[in-house]
Amino acid sequence: MSNTGHDTHSHTHGASVEAAHGSHDASHDAAHIAAHVGAYVKVGLGLLVLTGVTVGLSYVDFGTREMNIIVGMLVAALKAGLVAFIFMHLNGEKITIWRFLIMTTIFVMGLFFLTYLFHADPISGTSHSTH
Amino acid sequence: MFNTILKYFPFFTDAEVPHTVSARPDTGLYSAKVGIWLFLASEVMLFGGLFSAYIFLRIGAEPGYWPSGLLNVPVGTANTAILIISSVTVVMAWASLKMRQLAKYKFYMLITILCGAIFLTVKLSYEWPAKFNHFGVFIKKESAAKYEDFLGNKHLQDAGQPPRWEISGHLLDAPKGSSYSEQAVKNAEHFAHETHRHDFVTPAEDDYVIQLDPINANPSDKDNDRPHFVPRPLSDKVAVIKASDVESASVFAPRHSTYFATYFLITGLHGLHVLGGILVFLYLWLPFKGGTKLYNSNPEHLANRVEIAGLFWHFVDLVWIFVFPIFYLL
Known part of the structure; x- marks a missing residue:
């Protein structure tokens, strides 16, 4: 796989432990x-x-x-x-991805909570036969 | 100027993109992985908004105004299975690349593309058109008693079920000037051909004539209290409904009801995602520079591209896992 000369696993500069191990795909x-x-x-x-x-x-x-x-x-x-x-x-996915997903979950729950608020203050015309 | 713009779209240039294969030290991931998950996060918000609209409209629907059993469950189940199979084959395509088996990759990717194409074809050539030729009228509540034979509300009340306000089936005759007149003529010809009956066209000009769905033909039959797995054919019974007794009438299109509005919006947007996935898979499957040709120079890069496209595809499958029960079953 390493005939491209760039962007291969042997080319990670050893800058961090994680990079030295390569991506998890390696x-x-x-x-x-x-x-x-x-x-x-x-x-x-x-x-x-x-x-x-x-x-x-x-x-x-x-x-x-x-x-x-x-x-x-x-x-x-x-x-x-x-x-x-x-x-x-x-x-086994990296923490970065999990951080995205945790934030997404929080925001989606907020979104659904807004729907739930409908019970407290229904918009007129939406709770009847609005077919 | 042009070059400056292009700089931001390295895809179209020969500029070297860092970390297409190797992990970025800070994230431990190749960059496209970060990108696709950010995109999927935004997709969750998009579909989340639509699903919450679904919940909102369903909870807000007055009893009897949220239908069930209107979609073809066996067809929907088959389409669900097709999407699941394609999710397996796309991950197999990726695994084949990781194991450097190009022929196997091409095979699994082809199956994936075909599965996606079958899914879309079933939706667009069968499921949706069948709805567009199905007609329903909502009866005004004060007129409902007149149509008790087709609504069966006494029975439904005894059975503890929500009331029924809709009479549906195939439109055979529409009030004068209706935009559905042409469709009615076609259905009437078909009906006459099948049943050898021609007596359904009414002399009154303001009537809807509908060849009934089984549920309206025998509304007090216990057998109709719960939806059926295999859809039953239309009955030979016909109902004549005065336009002045009708609250609203249309084919099963988005305008028909909040149920169909959300159904077409969500399955339509989902279908667009399936189409997008198919196009990306085709690109990765054909001998483009960024497609299978990439295998010769950097197979790991191609494997990563397939993984990214696969992640999108799995997400589309995941959305369908929720779409299927909420519209077809529950």
Whole structure:
């Protein structure tokens, strides 16, 4: 891989310990990756099964519509977690990325909180048959 | 001047971009990884805003004004599976590059691109058009009793279900001057051909005539209290509805209801993301200088590009994981 002469792992100036170790990708040697491949397929199959579970559970009566929504969202959150942690490599991702995500979470929660405030002060014309 | 501008878009120049492969000492990451996650953070805010609009409108909807069971669940499920499979294949494409297996990379990337294309084709050539030919009228509350045979509100009340104000199906005849007249004529021809009935066109000029969905054909049937997995065909029953009894009437387009407004907005924006992903994958798959040709000079760089595009693709999959249940199932 190093016939470009620039921007290779051998060229990290040794400025910091992290750089000297190379990016975390460098540790992904072929054997390491090969071990991951099996996990990717398994997670994919798991996601397909969970999709079936989501569909199946939506036809089960959990008492109220709200309960069904909560159950559906829990399964969706599980699926989203699998995608984020395994496919998007968030397990073992650098702290910089996690900082971004923590801030994003805070801001998104703020956004949803604004929606929640609707209960306290509904905008007229939105809480009726606004179809 | 031009060069100054270009300086900020090194993609179009031969300028060397630092840290396309090696980690930046301070972040421990190659730079594109930082970039894509910042972009995805902004995407979370974009879709977060739309999802909160969905929640807002759904909570605010008066009983009976948030529909369920209007979308084709088997088709939606298949499309969900296709996106999941493409998420697996794109990560396999990346892994193949890391293992320096170019042929395998090309194979997995091709599957990914095809999956994305199938997803979009199903949406645009089947799911959306089917909605655009489906018609619904909301009955004024004070007139609802007249249409009890199609609404079944007595039964719904006994069953503890929200009321029903809508009568839907295929429009066979529209009031004079309606912009849906042309569509009605087409549907009427089809209906006459299928059932050998021609008696549905009413002499009155201000009526909607609708070939009913099964739910309106037998609204008091317990079987209709919960949505069905496999959508059932339209019934042969026809309803005639006076325009003066109608609160609003339209095809299942964004204007129809807050449900369809959010459905088309969110799935439309999601579809645009799928399209964007496909285009980027095509670029990385074809022998462009920044595509597969890059493999010869710097395979690690290509692997990183695929990882970045893959991260975007997984995010698009992740959004769909929420879109699917909230519109199709719950």
